[in-house]
Amino acid sequence: MNSKPKLSPSTRSSRDTDETTVGSVDALTKRRLDRQARELACLVVIAGSAIGDKIPLAADRLVIGRQSHADICFDDELVSRNHAEILVQKDGGAVIRDLGSRNGTYCNERRITQEVLKDGDLLRIGGSVLKYLGPDSAENVYVSVMADRARLDGLTGLCNRRTFQEYLDRIFFRCRNLGEPLSLIVADLDFFKRVNDEWGHLAGDYVLQEIAALLKNSFRPTDLFARYGGEELGLILPYTTAKEAAVVGERMRTSVAAHEFVFEGRRISVTISLGVAELADNVGTPDVLLARSDKALYAAKQQGRNRTVCFADSL
Secondary structure (H helix, E strand, O other): OOOOOOOOOOOOOHHHOOOOOOOOHHHHHHHHHHHHHOOOOEEEEEEOOOOOOEEEOOOOEEEEEOOOOOOEEOOOOOOOOOOEEEEEOOOOOEEEEEOOOOOOEEEOOEEEOEEEOOOOOEEEEOOEEEEEEOOOOHHHHHHHHHHHHHHEOOOOOOEOHHHHHHHHHHHHHHHHHHOOOEEEEEEEEOOHHHHHHHHOHHHHHHHHHHHHHHHOOOOOOOOEEEEOOOOEEEEEEEOOOHHHHHHHHHHHHHHHHHOOEEEOOEEEOOOEEEEEEEOOOOOOOHHHHHHHHHHHHHHHHHOOOOOEEEOOOOO
16 A cells, blocks of 8 residues: 655645744734724625725715715615715714715614714615724724725736726716816727737736836826726826826826836837827716727827827817
């Protein structure tokens, strides 16, 4: 009978040894609490159309309502235009206050006028249920990780297409209702198929990751940068005109063109083309704005690539 080969100490799993790493429970606890201290209190949607969304309570006051300019907006006929507000306290905790809504605000299935929120409280607003997680909640870290997995692209760490589309839908109507400018940039890697064909898909993945790392920290907190498609990137720029967005686009383009992409010791030449479109009176939906950006991107490709083109009716 063949006996199982014995593993040397260097190849044995730690599960197969009697050795235990010496550590400090206090140190482990401190690391966990330090991580939690960086987490804001938040609301997590656990039932309703936006299920899975995590909403950090990052302002002193957030209005919940059906209006597009509400800080937390629910497209739900059961939700009043200005339904409730969240007031964040100095200690990081929160109070919820009903704003005279028709269908009421509920905390743990009890209709309330005002309530100091406790970790784990369930709020019902219209057809949605939200769970409140305080700033010291052990669940906060877990929810943050799961929320990131739901909204981020696994390869690049940028926002994914679903997150991009949801944010565009919200900010489009908000900017239109408030009369604020909104611009959209769609960028595409030039000759990306050639990179995959000549260098392999691992090289293509490397290029996408490198571009994401190069650009993602160069935008404002209100902007949203996403991997919109395979090699297509999208940038939503609220409160930004097309002229201003074109400057941003050129900065992106020149940064990529000047960057040295080296894969397995060999340099890859990489450029991007960009299309810019701005919200206008004759742009009725987010899809129309996106289509205009795509049309401007196509024009950039037709004009020789490695350039930024703004949408014009003549395109």
